[in-house]
Every structure is written in structure tokens, then in C-alpha cells.
């Protein structure tokens with residue numbers, strides 16, 4: 001039994017897998033690129049009687065294309081990303097992949113950022129639609145409060161040490 005698949009190399013592999021990629025983002029993106037995510041259009045094939053609708057817009061079945069590019073929620077996310085990156089991309093899975101593939105995929109910082117942003121957006125949209133909680137990072141206020149407590153602790157240690165001497 002051969003466990004190693006000898007499948008053809010796909011053209012888009014450098015969009016997903018590169019040295020600076022975030023593995024969990026790359027994995028979801030890799031699944032999406034192969035249309036392997038459990039979207040409702042795929043589930044409906046083996047569960048045709050289930051009533052399903054996109055969790056974002058509640059207007060139709062979700063699919064890779066809908067979830068990531070044609071849903072009103074996703075379009076708003078991409079528009080914000082485009083503003084932040086000062087890029088202009090079309091709103092279709094195929095054309096974005098083609099555009100990213102055409103651009104240089106190397107160690108140039110913008111090449112890395114472009115691919116990271118694509119992976120991050122796909123990953124977080126997928127987490128949002130599947131309802132998985134993303135562990136929130138600490139807010140600036142929480143970090144500042146913790147730092148202030150540590151500073152106070154050090155000051156009091158210095159003061160108490162100076163009193164002992």
C-alpha cells in the first residue's frame with residue numbers, strides 16, 4: 001500500500017504554503033482551494049431535505065464562492081481589507097486566486113502580506129461561519145493594567161529593599 005499520493009502539483013500551492021504562512025490558516029485555505037470545506041452546498045448533496053441558509057445573510061445556501069466572496073458580509077470584510085492594503089481585487093474565488101497566482105509569490109514583504117491576508121480572511125470567515133470561538137487576544141487596556149501592576153510590584157520591592165539596607 002502506497003501512503004504517499006503521487007498527484008499532480010497544483011499551480012496555486014505557493015499562495016497557500018510558503019515559509020511565513022500560518023499553518024492553521026494555510027490548512028483552511030488549502031481545504032477551501034480544493035472545495036473540501038463542509039459548506040452547505042456540499043452537505044445538501046447527502047442531506048437534501050435539510051433546510052439550510054448562509055449564517056451571515058440568511059438568503060441562500062452557503063458555498064465556497066458565496067461564503068468568501070458573494071455574501072454581503074464577506075464583501076464588506078474584503079472591502080475593508082482592500083482599503084487597508086491599498087489593493088483592488090475582484091470578488092470571486094477564481095479571479096482572486098488567479099490574480100494572486102499571477103503576482104510574484106516570493107519572499108518580498110508585500111507578496112507575503114498579500115498571501116497572509118488572503119489566508120487570514122478565509123480562515124476567520126470560516127471560523128465565524130462554523131461558530132468556532134476564536135480565543136480573543138488581550139485588549140490594550142488589559143495589557144496596560146497588567147504592566148502597571150508589575151511596575152507597582154517592582155517599585156514596592158525596590159522601596160522595601162532600600163529600607164532594609
Ligand SMILES: [Zn+2]
Nearest residue numbers: 054056057071
Ligand atoms: Zn450569505
